[in-house]
Amino acid sequence: SVDAATMTHANGDAKIAQSAKLVVKTPKGTRDHNPHQMSLRDPVFEKIKAIFKRFGAPCIDTPVFELKEILTGKYGEESKLIYDLEDQGGEKLSLRYDLTVPFARYLAMNKITNFKRYQISKVYRRDNPAMTRGRFREFYQCDFDIAGKYDTMIADSECVAIIASILKALGLPDFTIKINHRLILDGIFDVCGVPVDKFRTVCSSVDKLDKSPWEEVRKEITEQKGIAEEVADKIGKYVKLNGGKELIDELLENEELNRSTSGKQGLEEMKLLLQYCDFLNVSQNVVFDLSLARGLDYYTGVIYEAVLKATVVENGKNVGIGSVAGGGRYDNLVGMFDPKGKPVPCVGVSIGVERIFAYLEANAATKPRTTETQVLVCSAQKNLLEPKMKIVTELREADISAEILYKANPKILAQLQYGEENQIPLAIVIGNSEIENNVVKVKNIATREEEEIPRERLIEEIKERLKKI
């Protein structure tokens, strides 16, 4: 495992610079990524991008900050975690909190009513960091959203399918996608006797069920949110249910829940979604889970969350990695930015890639290479910088990744050691006799085999050897 080493290198310790007792560290909840981490991260982003493209999505980019007002009133109880910029005599700005609200702003601003896109960018939350589980204040989200009026559940099922495709592509096949529907939750709250104006705040409490037992959530609902105990107990009966089609059928026959129009509509839609999941070959990973609530205010329909079954070690204890993807339908968000309030129905998913990295880092078997250098150009004697610079240039012009040491007269052992440490496969070695005879030595750094080749056949010979490595 490379975990311990890379973590130390990344977070460092706070160092105090002498001059003015300067604290040299990254801001709380953030970290650098060193080359080892980057060489784990880069292929993950590439794979996620490839899947987004496989589902036909183009890419957009938005600024890291938005006008503060754009974010206001979109995140419910989480709004307090938004980073604001200082007023330096211009507009009031905030760092983006997710990629969904900027996407909705983009749609409204450009009057787009039909659009599918992906975006991979960092977002910012002044949360309490839990770094080993991949919870930071600055973190990447990888989002895929579909905007437009389409037939019920088709775009929604596409989002569930893309989560499954991505987790499989990343070599994480052991996952469950929990699915629920805000209308079903509203139906439950309704028939249990929650006042309508408390639906969202009770929903926020239910959202904590993935981390807290029902007893704690019940306490929050009754003591903090003022819901009667018998109402809470009725809710408790529902939110512990989970299953498949048979559970939906059972609930559709449940007279109590059927009294709620929205509950019924939610169940009908859920039934259709599970059918589409079947067609899209993802139903083996999907479970209808009535405890899933999702914290954000803007969801209006189907919601989902993918959970890895794997765990990581934190403070000596095994803890679940938790949700690695989540999303849902938000039909009213774009309308909040439109002058006439015209809605554009949307559904989307966000891949929580930092938690996936935390898991992959903790489980990386070997240190991957951090560079792609193919050839190290070395000198066996002094005063050979000129021919080395010319050879390294010739190689690079032929699209071969090549390096020299930045010393005028490095020792041959130091050069070969650099090659070994950086896992560079080939070395070209020149000395005065090679120059006289118009040849170069090609050395396989790992096996130490070497061979003399004519100087003018350098590029072909190197390309030939690189093919075999």
Add this chain to the structure above:
Amino acid sequence: SVDAATMTHANGDAKIAQSAKLVVKTPKGTRDHNPHQMSLRDPVFEKIKAIFKRFGAPCIDTPVFELKEILTGKYGEESKLIYDLEDQGGEKLSLRYDLTVPFARYLAMNKITNFKRYQISKVYRRDNPAMTRGRFREFYQCDFDIAGKYDTMIADSECVAIIASILKALGLPDFTIKINHRLILDGIFDVCGVPVDKFRTVCSSVDKLDKSPWEEVRKEITEQKGIAEEVADKIGKYVKLNGGKELIDELLENEELNRSTSGKQGLEEMKLLLQYCDFLNVSQNVVFDLSLARGLDYYTGVIYEAVLKATVVENGKNVGIGSVAGGGRYDNLVGMFDPKGKPVPCVGVSIGVERIFAYLEANAATKPRTTETQVLVCSAQKNLLEPKMKIVTELREADISAEILYKANPKILAQLQYGEENQIPLAIVIGNSEIENNVVKVKNIATREEEEIPRERLIEEIKERLKKI
């Protein structure tokens, strides 16, 4: 040219949302990037990354904000352009202004004395935006830096070579890399009679020579900075010089400039650098230009800047694109973060990729595709969503990018039109008779040719056809 269209789509107009007179726009000096822009940008980043790797650099990432103190005192007169975050009861933070200071902080924090890396990230400056020339408040920098004690000018010449490689790889061979040396400028200021404590501020004025005529710079030096007129005139004589090796030799024989030790050292180093540029096959693009000063305070040695000869149209006038890459040596920056002030000499380069995009966007001949979808799965009759979903899943599982329309019963014309608009090469069309006969139709959307193939040979047949496209 796609310029006008993409600009409108990207910047939009400020729209007022009804609810609370909400202004729906991006913050001043920033913009979204739509799919067309992203499909121009993405390959540019890929090419730059490939060249960085070809020179043996691994990648790191740092947070978008740093502790405010880390940035304090590093940028001279430009410090006023730093974005600060609001104090929300934690650390005082600022958005990064470049990638160089965070890199130096990274080295000091991790006690690294030997390191080469690249980083591609956004930086933030509260500057006056000039959007058509690619000057924004949020923009990407692509940085390559070499830290460590090496022999004179070797790492410096590597940075000059990487600029040339990148501009050539981007199809922009018509450029000049201006080179100068802070020690030469200091020597000039010294022998002309500028007081030592005014070297940096006069340097800031000289830096404006790429945008303003000497007369204006002279006025600033004499009137604002309090330098005597005859001193300014002597400076003027030097800073209009530019040339190659012969100019260095001439100046090395100039008795006046030779009285300055730093001037002489700068010239000797410049001579060596030009020799290395020759070995690295870049001297045809390099010019020694005494007017080059660079604005930032932290440079201590060689400085350089690449200028494209091309122009863009702004307000009906042809204006130069200006500098598209710049950098230099900064030997004292890392020491500012070290508790014992231990220096780590560094040299680096930053590619100003936004100006390159502005040029490429203005000159894009055709609209590139924004998606990579290879197959559109279509239905010729109603009630075929199930087989379409199954086919699209089968294709995606075979790594083929495929889409369906998100409608239960779309019209065949609407489906084919979507395929045409999105330049999707192939369509699979199924109807009831195809299902009965266990076949599918494969249609080339552009030529409208179609052919029936057995359902079970779907993947092979599609892969066969995609190879030919």
